[in-house]
Amino acid sequence: MKFYDCATAPSPRRVRMFIAEKNLDVPVVEVDLGSREQHGDAFASLNPHRTVPVLELADGTVLTSSHAICRYLEEVHPRPALMGSNPQERGRIADLDWRIEQEGFLAVGESFRNRAKSFKNNAVPGKHEHAQIPELVDRGRSRASQFMQWLDTQLDDQTFVAGEQFSVADITAFTAIEFAKWIKLEAPAEYVNLHRWYSAVSARDSARL
Numbered sequence: 246m247k248f249y250d251c252a253t254a255p256s257p258r259r260v261r262m263f264i265a266e267k268n269l270d271v272p273v274v275e276v277d278l279g280s281r282e283q284h285g286d287a288f289a290s291l292n293p294h295r296t297v298p299v300l301e302l303a304d305g306t307v308l309t310s311s312h313a314i315c316r317y318l319e320e321v322h323p324r325p326a327l328m329g330s331n332p333q334e335r336g337r338i339a340d341l342d343w344r345i346e347q348e349g350f351l352a353v354g355e356s357f358r359n360r361a362k363s364f365k366n367n368a369v370p371g372k373h374e375h376a377q378i379p380e381l382v383d384r385g386r387s388r389a390s391q392f393m394q395w396l397d398t399q400l401d402d403q404t405f406v407a408g409e410q411f412s413v414a415d416i417t418a419f420t421a422i423e424f425a426k427w428i429k430l431e432a433p434a435e436y437v438n439l440h441r442w443y444s445a446v447s448a449r450d451s452a453r454l
């Protein structure tokens with residue numbers, strides 16, 4: 246098994262945290278997005294979508310999204326459970342994880358990629374060129390702010406995003422909040438639940454990767 250990572254990119258960070266929480270030792274291949282290695286023949290033949298993270302399994306199966314990689318690792322290494330321990334929990338955590346990715350993580354990405362000069366013709370990750378749309382800089386930022394407000398409320402009466410157990414939903418939310426620093430967006434001080442949770446997750450070993 247090989248994990249294609251990029252130490253500076255936010256999506257592979259989700260998988261790095263997941264692997265660390267599972268205490269797994271997975272060989273890593275670093276992909277240099279800065280020099281556009283993802284568009285080179287070697288990587289593009291592995292993942293035609295030209296994005297990281299990628300998990301290549303021993304039988305040659307290639308998984309090309311954070312969610313699928315985490316799902317696979319959870320199936321093979323069920324403990325500690327990060328995606329729920331019964332059907333109800335699994336459904337609930339999947340629901341939260343999807344919402345956090347859509348409304349938090351991707352909202353930050355929308356703002357960042359439509360502004361950064363280096364993404365002038367690559368506003369959407371992947372093989373196709375897409376011009377930036379300047380209006381999406383503010384829209385993404387505003388959606389990310391709304392996400393933070395929702396997250397603070399979600400954490401009002403529970404330790405973690407999905408309840409009292411740390412889960413993949415915390416990993417996606419934490420990496421989204423970290424990613425938001427790239428657009429200089431931080432949660433307001435009055436979001437005390439969010440800040441309490443952020444301090445707790447930051448203190449985990451997996452958060453340092």
Ligand SMILES: N[C@@H](CCC(=O)N[C@@H](CS)C(=O)NCC(=O)O)C(=O)O
Pocket residue numbers: 254255256257278283295296297298309310311312367369370371
């Ligand atoms: N949904 C995918 C998104 C992957 C993604 O967008 N990865 C970015 C890095 S955070 C990437 O590979 N970008 C390459 C590029 O922009 O060319 C996942 O979560 O795995």
